[in-house]
Amino acid sequence: RTHGALLELRDVHAYYGDVECLHGIDLTVDQGEVVVVLGANGAGKTTLLRSICRLVRTKGDITFGGKQIGGKSTYDVVRRGVSMVPQGRGTLVDLSVDDNIRAGGYIRRDKEVEADVRYWYDVFPRLAERKSTSGGSLSGGEQQMLAIARALMSRPTLLLLDEPSLGLAPIVVRQLFDVLARVCAERSVAMVVVEQNAALALDMAQRGYVLEAGTVAVTGAADRLRNDESVRRAYLGY
Numbered sequence: 553r554t555h556g557a558l559l560e561l562r563d564v565h566a567y568y569g570d571v572e573c574l575h576g577i578d579l580t581v582d583q584g585e586v587v588v589v590l591g592a593n594g595a596g597k598t599t600l601l602r603s604i605c606r607l608v609r610t611k612g613d614i615t616f617g618g619k620q621i622g623g624k625s626t627y628d629v630v631r632r633g634v635s636m637v638p639q640g641r642g643t644l645v646d647l648s649v650d651d652n653i654r655a656g657g658y659i660r661r662d663k664e665v666e667a668d669v670r671y672w673y674d675v676f677p678r679l680a681e682r683k684s685t686s687g688g689s690l691s692g693g694e695q696q697m698l699a700i701a702r703a704l705m706s707r708p709t710l711l712l713l714d715e716p717s718l719g720l721a722p723i724v725v726r727q728l729f730d731v732l733a734r735v736c737a738e739r740s741v742a743m744v745v746v747e748q749n750a751a752l753a754l755d756m757a758q759r760g761y762v763l764e765a766g767t768v769a770v771t772g773a774a775d776r777l778r779n780d781e782s783v784r785r786a787y788l789g790y
């Protein structure tokens with residue numbers, strides 16, 4: 553299954569200064585696949601995403617599209633097709649909604665930027681209505697939508713999402729996951745989703761990983777995780 557994976561991590565260790573926070577992670581993501589990452593606070597989920605987009609020092613093999621990216625800069629990794637929606641969304645609060653979306657396409661030189669902006673307003677009509685208002689005046693749910701549109705403006709083949717549902721009302725969370733599923737299907741974007749809302753995330757994902765103290769404790773198909781005793785107790789609450 554790992555042959556020809558879009559993303560492959562082999563024995564990846566990550567460090568903050570001298571402190572090792574990931575202790576040999578193996579993980580793969582196939583083209584167009586949705587992978588969920590579960591784990592308690594401090595388990596290393598954010599660090600895992602930061603390792604992929606080169607925001608933290610690592611050892612071990614990280615390949616994307618068959619090429620090593622371990623030694624590359626964040627800019628290079630974005631250019632190759634990785635985009636991240638960070639926890640807290642990273643809204644450019646003083647810029648308009650429209651400029652926030654366009655900022656995500658800064659790296660592109662092609663002529664389809666306008667078509668993509670229209671696509672995102674079609675996916676998120678609420679953002680179209682508010683395109684001239686400042687990013688900072690949006691609600692939490694709207695900012696999450698904005699962050700996703702902005703991240704996808706670079707036309708990534710892999711989207712990294714760090715707790716997209718954090719702080720959102722349940723109905724908004726449901727809409728958000730519906731949109732992510734639509735985008736994944738229409739644009740065949742692979743996703744790695746770090747998420748506390750395990751039930752919803754497992755519904756959307758094909759596979760998952762449970763991190764515990766910087767290592768992979770459980771991994772498998774979404775179905776298998778849903779039925780795993782420890783996953784149910786810790787993340788599904790039944």
Ligand code: ATP
Nearest residue numbers: 568569571573591592593594595596597598599600
């Ligand atoms: P959370 O859900 O709370 O964000 P997480 O699973 O994403 O948790 P990480 O944020 O990846 O966990 O943190 C993993 C470990 O790395 C923790 O022990 C944390 O204290 C440590 N850590 C995270 N960021 C830093 C940093 N900038 N400097 C030093 N240690 C850090």
